[in-house]
Ligand SMILES: O=C([O-])C(=O)C[C@H](O)[C@@H](O)C(=O)[O-]
């Protein structure tokens with residue numbers, strides 16, 4: 001073993017990043033959302049970077065893993081899983097419920113640990129790639145495309161956060177005209193040609209009207225609607241009937257495999273999910289019952305880039321499509337998503353990304369979309385460079401926070417505007 005590949009140090013930097021007042025069925029995004037930046041430094045003096053969810057639970061699991069890594073080879077990404085099982089211990093909130101903040105599907109101990117590992121795996125791959133002079137996609141077997149397509153991620157939103165004021169110049173979008181205006185700006189600025197609307201915010205008829213307005217403004221272009229499981233089976237089937245021929249797919253109309261299977265049985269509109277299939281354990285039943293036709297993988301949930309490729313192979317074997325989900329993230333995760341997406345042959349849909357909503361990043365150069373695509377980097381590692389001053393500033397914000405924002409809680413953020421708000425039970429409609 002080349003000692004230059006041995007890990008010398010691991011740095012964890014929790015940060016808070018600005019996030020606009022984007023609405024979803026649980027509430028509204030907080031003005032700042034937590035992320036965790038993982039840096040792995042090798043004895044050869046190379047630093048690799050990864051990014052993952054930064055809520056307190058994730059941070060607690062990341063700390064023992066960071067302490068256990070020095071002395072191990074940066075190339076041993078498969079070893080991360082056994083090591084994490086050994087050292088991480090149980091997560092505080094591993095209670096199988098859908099999480100309270102970020103609509104990430106079930107929370108269980110395995111999934112939390114995998115989400116933490118993903119940040120370390122990406123950092124190791126970045127360091128390994130930089131050491132070998134190879135891009136991350138080459139470490140995954142090589143790219144099968146030079147560009148990865150992303151969709152515009154449309155949200156109902158307010159102009160400003162109730163307590164923190166205005167952080168950007170987008171203004172409010174609370175009706176079909178506002179949604180179409182937002183989509184036009186995304187298309188103009190980034191060239192996106194497919195559009196996803198985050199639903200579950202208003203009664204379904206209002207969201208159907210917004211999708212119809214999008215279809216009129218962007219004829220023939222792919223559209224999706226994602227109410228994050230807020231509808232009953234009956235409502236889901238009614239919306240599917242109204243929007244068949246208009247939507248490319250309907251995303252998580254109802255909650256859980258049982259309900260999704262019943263919706264799927266009653267419509268030809270493909271169903272996608274980033275909520276009912278987020279772990280291997282959920283997959284056999286969902287596939288056997290044909291509950292979903294497209295899995296929106298999130299490399300964080302699934303334990304990194306290699307595991308995402310394994311998921312792609314499983315989906316392929318069952319004739320289930322694969323695309324990518326996104327939660328609020330920065331450019332390190334976007335680079336990781338782009339590398340793995342570049343290596344997956346059957347990627348039949350534009351990937352999601354929140355990135356255009358993020359006014360802050362920790363990179364010296366922001367990613368830029370052209371015609372809705374990102375060019376896959378051939379530079380060593382991820383092909384990104386950390387802006388240490390920005391990282392320090394966003395960490396300072398995390399340090400200065402009294403703990404209120406260190407774990408994402410969209411219902412709590414909503415109570416700033418509506419003190420009586422509680423995250424609605426599902427089905428909401
Ligand atoms: O596709 C999804 O379900 C998501 O992206 C989940 C996110 O939490 C989204 O709903 C959000 O950021 O409000």
Ligand SMILES: [Mg+2]
Nearest residue numbers: 226251252274
């Ligand atoms: Mg979704």
